[in-house]
Amino acid sequence: MEEDAIHDFIELTQCRDRKKAERYLRESHWNVNYALNDFYDKEVGNFFSTYKDVPQDNVVYPPELIHVFDQYSEAGVITFEGMITYIGDLSLSIDDLVTICLAQLLGWENLLAPITREQFLAQWFLQGCSTINEMKTVLADLNGKLEKDRGYFKEIYMYTFPLLVEPDQNKLDAASTIEYWKLFFDQEKKYPMIIDQELLDPWFVYLGEQSENMSVTEDIWKMVYQFFNRFRSLGDVKQGYDEMAAWPILIDEFIEYLQDTVPNF
Numbered sequence: 287m288e289e290d291a292i293h294d295f296i297e298l299t300q301c302r303d304r305k306k307a308e309r310y311l312r313e314s315h316w317n318v319n320y321a322l323n324d325f326y327d328k329e330v331g332n333f334f335s336t337y338k339d340v341p342q343d344n345v346v347y348p349p350e351l352i353h354v355f356d357q358y359s360e361a362g363v364i365t366f367e368g369m370i371t372y373i374g375d376l377s378l379s380i381d382d383l384v385t386i387c388l389a390q391l392l393g394w395e396n397l398l399a400p401i402t403r404e405q406f407l408a409q410w411f412l413q414g415c416s417t418i419n420e421m422k423t424v425l426a427d428l429n430g431k432l433e434k435d436r437g438y439f440k441e442i443y444m445y446t447f448p449l450l451v452e453p454d455q456n457k458l459d460a461a462s463t464i465e466y467w468k469l470f471f472d473q474e475k476k477y478p479m480i481i482d483q484e485l486l487d488p489w490f491v492y493l494g495e496q497s498e499n500m501s502v503t504e505d506i507w508k509m510v511y512q513f514f515n516r517f518r519s520l521g522d523v524k525q526g527y528d529e530m531a532a533w534p535i536l537i538d539e540f541i542e543y544l545q546d547t548v549p550n551f
Contacts, residue, residue: 291316294414317414347407350416355406363400376422383442383469387428390445396453436478440511443470447507456504460497463507464490471514482519492543496536506534513537520544524551 288311295307314321358368370380378385380397388394392409394401415421431438446466451458468490471481493500513533517523527541544551 288316291321295321345408345411347411348416351407351410354410354416354418354421355403359403359406363402364406365400366398369394369401375418376425378425381465381469383432383475384425384429386442386446386449387432388425389449390442391424391428394449396449396451398453433476434478439478440515443511444508446470447504451504457501458507460493460500460502463500463502464493464497467493467510479514480518481514485517485520485523488544488547489540492540496539500536502536506536509534509537520548520551 291311292304292307295311296302296304301307310321311317355364358364358372360368364372373380373385373388376388378388391413392401393405410416410421413421413424415424432442447458450462450466469475470477471479471486473481473483473486517526523541523544529538529541
């Protein structure tokens with residue numbers, strides 16, 4: 287078993303230093319998946335959670351992994367409908383944030399785009415996964431990373447807009463945008479973006495009042511992240527918000543809303 291693990295590790299990483307391979311595997315208790323994660327985090331950087339091109343020469347995918355793909359595919363690809371079924375079998379829903387982690391892992395760049403056979407097999411092969419249960423373990427790890435790693439949290443936030451927006455559009459509708467902002471800024475989920483509820487509550491009330499005429503571009507999506515990353519409380523906004531800075535109108539008008547509705551703001 288150890289020799290097989292060393293062979294797989296070297297084959298996947300192209301690391302020709304056997305002693306290094308053994309060290310990573312031994313520290314990971316001979317779990318190839320965890321050893322790969324550790325290796326790429328330290329030697330390459332940010333491998334585990336992000337789609338990567340895979341060398342195709344002499345790659346033989348496990349039959350169990352091929353079977354998983356075949357369960358959800360049609361005509362050689364997994365369509366949106368197939369992905370919904372697959373996501374459900376992973377005990378997730380389409381609006382879980384860890385589903386966006388899954389999308390990034392697979393290189394699923396838009397909800398309406400199909401997942402190809404090679405795309406699916408190659409990425410799960412690199413993770414050392416062949417079964418649904420093994421995939422669940424990886425996704426649980428990614429969810430933990432989402433809760434602890436601010437850089438990864440931001441990465442997933444930025445990945446979300448192009449994933450959700452329709453291919454021929456450049457804006458998201460208000461309802462979808464608000465629901466995903468609620469997911470990302472949910473203070474009960476213990477994500478790294480910790481925002482005072484006294485600032486969040488009026489933000490969502492304000493958005494609800496604007497929703498009939500509101501749509502959101504990618505620039506606004508990004509700027510909202512920057513806003514809450516910089517201003518975590520009403521006090522932060524009151525002391526540091528510069529109306530002359532290049533904030534979008536949506537945020538400028540939110541500040542006006544705060545001035546009109548929050549006592550002593």
